[in-house]
Amino acid sequence: MKRIKQKRNSIRNKSNIQKKIIKLLLLLGFSVLLISFFFGDHGLYHLYTLKSERNRIQKEIDFLRNQRMVLEDEKTRLKTDYKYIEEMAREKYRMAKKGEKVFKVIEKKED
Numbered sequence: 001m002k003r004i005k006q007k008r009n010s011i012r013n014k015s016n017i018q019k020k021i022i023k024l025l026l027l028l029g030f031s032v033l034l035i036s037f038f039f040g041d042h043g044l045y046h047l048y049t050l051k052s053e054r055n056r057i058q059k060e061i062d063f064l065r066n067q068r069m070v071l072e073d074e075k076t077r078l079k080t081d082y083k084y085i086e087e088m089a090r091e092k093y094r095m096a097k098k099g100e101k102v103f104k105v106i107e108k109k110e111d
Contacts, residue, residue, distance in 0.1 A: 038044050077084045089095040096102045 036043060040046070078088075094102055094104070
């Protein structure tokens with residue numbers, strides 16, 4: 001009778017140990033899946049960084065498109081608008097027509 005009780009107890013102990021091992025393995029597997037979900041190559045953190053980089057690049061693209069439009073407009077004006085060309089020559093290069101005098105204004109620095 002003692003032997004039967006001992007066998008039952010040993011069987012119960014073995015099944016309890018097996019259950020604990022299975023629970024531990026499941027918990028470990030779930031933890032690995034959870035970590036890879038958040039921090040893996042296709043995880044949420046990586047997705048967030050890609051979205052922020054995409055937004056930054058999109059803003060840069062928009063800025064460059066606007067700058068391109070401004071430059072194309074200036075190019076067209078330089079090809080066709082003679083008053084604009086004259087204005088640019090006077091302002092940037094300090095050019096003058098015949099008979100005109102150019103005065104350079106020097107601002108006084110206050111000490």
